[in-house]
Amino acid sequence: xxxxxxxxxxxxxxxxxxxxxxxxxxxxxxxxxxxxxxxxxxxxxxxxxxxxxxxxxxxxxxxxxxxxxxxxxxxxxxxxxxxxxxxxxxxxxxxxxxxxxxxxxxxxxxxxxxxxxxxxxxxxxxxxxxxxxxxxxxxxxxxxxxxxxxxxxxxxxxxxxxxxxxxxxxxxxxxxxxxxxxxxxxxxxxxxxxxxxxxxxxxxxxxxxxxxxxxxxxxxxxxxxxxxxxxxxxxxxxxxxxxxxxxxxxxxxxxxxxxxxxxxxxxxxxxxxxxxxxxxxxxxxxxxxxxxxxxxxxxxxxxxxxxxxxxxxxxxxxxxxxxxxxxxxxxxxxxxxxxxxxxxxxxxxxxxxxxxxxxxxxxxxxxxxxxxxxxxxxxxxxxxxxxxxxxxxxxxxxxxxxxxxxxxxxxxxxxxxxxxxxxxxxxxxxxx
Numbered sequence: 001x002x003x004x005x006x007x008x009x010x011x012x013x014x015x016x017x018x019x020x021x022x023x024x025x026x027x028x029x030x031x032x033x034x035x036x037x038x039x040x041x042x043x044x045x046x047x048x049x050x051x052x053x054x055x056x057x058x059x060x061x062x063x064x065x066x067x068x069x070x071x072x073x074x075x076x077x078x079x080x081x082x083x084x085x086x087x088x089x090x091x092x093x094x095x096x097x098x099x100x101x102x103x104x105x106x107x108x109x110x111x112x113x114x115x116x117x118x119x120x121x122x123x124x125x126x127x128x129x130x131x132x133x134x135x136x137x138x139x140x141x142x143x144x145x146x147x148x149x150x151x152x153x154x155x156x157x158x159x160x161x162x163x164x165x166x167x168x169x170x171x172x173x174x175x176x177x178x179x180x181x182x183x184x185x186x187x188x189x190x191x192x193x194x195x196x197x198x199x200x201x202x203x204x205x206x207x208x209x210x211x212x213x214x215x216x217x218x219x220x221x222x223x224x225x226x227x228x229x230x231x232x233x234x235x236x237x238x239x240x241x242x243x244x245x246x247x248x249x250x251x252x253x254x255x256x257x258x259x260x261x262x263x264x265x266x267x268x269x270x271x272x273x274x275x276x277x278x279x280x281x282x283x284x285x286x287x288x289x290x291x292x293x294x295x296x297x298x299x300x301x302x303x304x305x306x307x308x309x310x311x312x313x314x315x316x317x318x319x320x321x322x323x324x325x326x327x328x329x330x331x332x333x334x335x336x337x338x339x340x341x342x343x344x345x346x347x348x349x350x351x352x353x354x355x356x357x358x359x360x361x362x363x364x365x366x367x368x369x370x371x372x373x374x375x376x377x378x379x380x381x382x383x384x385x386x387x388x389x390x391x392x393x394x395x396x397x398x399x400x401x402x403x404x405x406x407x408x409x410x411x412x413x414x415x416x417x418x419x420x421x422x423x424x425x426x427x428x429x430x431x432x
Contacts, residue, residue: 009055017057048340064286064343065089066350070096071104072365079366080347081282086394088278091373092366098242102235105368107361113159113226114330116191117219118176118199123212126165129174133163136205140176144197151190156183158194176202179226184356186289186332191220222293223300224328231364232324233372240321244380252321254379255314259323262310269310272371273302276311276325279370283363287351288337288344294329301328312371325368329360395423405430 003023008016017035021028035058040046050056067089068078079096081089099105122129140161141148148157157180164175176198180191195218206213240248262272277298281291302311312325333356337344348354351362392413396406405427412426 013050013057016055020057045342052337052340062285064347067092067096067366067369069093069100070362070365070369071100072107072361074104076100077352077362078350079283079362080286080350081279081366082286083278083282085278088282088370091377092279092369095369095373095376099233099369099372102233102239105231105233105365107229107231107365109357109360110228110230110326111226112181112357112360114180114182114187114191114224115221115226116178116180116195117221118178118195118202119216119218120174120176120199120202121172121214121216122174123172126167128211130163132206132209132211136201137161139201139205140178140198143201144194147190147193147197151182151187154183156181156187161198182332182356184333185335186330186356188220188290188293189335192218195219222297222330224297224330225301225304226328227330228326228328229360229364230324230326231361231368232322233368234320234322237316237319237321244376251379252316255321255323255375256316258375258379259310259312259314263313264309266308269302269308272374273299273311275374276327276367276371279366279368280327280329280363283366284331286344286347287331287333287359288341288348289331289359294331297328297330312368323368323372325364325371327364327367329363331356331359331363333359392418392423395420399424399427401427 005019005023008019011019017032018028021031021035025031038058038061040049040059046059049059062082062084064080064082066078066080068076070077070079079092081092083089141158144158151157159179159181161176161178164177166173166175176195178191178195178198180187180194182190199215199218202213203215237248237252240251245251259272262269277295280294280298284291284294298311299308302308311327312323314321314323316322332338333348333354338348339345351359354362392410396409401409408430409423409426413423416422
């Protein structure tokens with residue numbers, strides 16, 4: 001079968017679907033029906049979704065849930081979370097309720113600096129380049145004035161531009177390393193537009209000065225180690241007690257040890273941080289932000305000291321248990337999907353229309369809550385007991401159980417360990 005196609009992007013949506021259905025499916029009509037079943041019944045809304053990306057044929061739905069009772073800096077929040085993994089929303093909600101009676105979450109934005117770079121090659125003496133850069137630096141600001149005017153009116157803009165000598169990494173390699181404050185926008189387009197103008201200015205001025213400069217590329221960085229937020233919880237050790245924590249001192253010590261293992265063991269740290277990102281990504285997706293950019297930046301931050309390590313930390317000091325994380329988050333609450341996607345707008349309104357800094361705090365708290373829930377399970381009754389009970393629904397749906405079967409299955413597994421094989425065996429026996 002030849003699956004190559006010419007001019008696919010120029011086909012109509014109907015023609016694209018017809019080609020896919022005939023080319024890849026034994027029952028083309030069934031495939032077309034599945035594709036159409038996930039269209040929005042509102043044609044205008046479907047068109048809006050179609051235009052978000054290219055070659056759109058349908059929508060892939062991800063559940064949108066909410067985690068209530070988050071007490072953050074003295075105010076309650078109900079946090080929207082878009083995610084397909086069972087137990088994440090439940091775990092976040094459980095942590096929120098737990099900490100609401102123990103002082104809640106504290107969150108602080110430590111910095112909001114974002115970064116962009118112009119990468120170039122220079123053949124010549126470094127002191128010549130340094131002198132040239134100091135002479136033309138004001139032009140980088142003046143020649144981007146038309147781009148930065150609106151951002152400056154909102155209190156943001158270009159913070160600084162530095163010349164970086166990177167010849168220790170690559171022969172004749174240098175950077176213009178620029179820092180930005182983009183206020184409530186994520187700022188990707190703004191930063192990249194500024195950088196491209198920097199590159200034009202650099203090339204023009206180098207040509208005028210007779211310098212051999214070759215610009216390779218101009219692009220923002222998703223590594224933002226100075227755009228960082230801290231979230232934490234703390235309480236007296238004895239206040240950690242609840243029905244699953246009979247000995248709070250023992251629990252606190254095991255919890256701290258579990259975090260310390262993630263600090264020193266990369267195999268554990270990756271899974272540990274993945275749990276944090278379950279909470280982080282779910283809120284980022286619900287609020288129309290770029291979770292891929294955040295993931296890349298966060299994991300680079302986790303390895304900033306030369307070894308991949310835990311993003312969260314814990315300690316017991318003077319009888320007080322403290323658990324915290326610091327993560328880089330370049331987020332926005334204006335522009336992009338935040339002003340286009342109806343559900344994103346709804347989610348931001350649910351969060352009481354936060355600024356970018358406030359959203360950073362909310363997202364970091366969701367990550368910390370998720371991590372606390374996972375570590376509490378791991379250091380007490382294990383992660384699988386709760387997770388597999390949540391996963392039971394997925395197994396039931398996989399076998400298309402009817403209402404009577406669902407009732408019998410759930411009753412049986414209230415007191416029986418849930419495993420995939422045990423559920424399958426029970427269903428098969430039911431149906432005999």
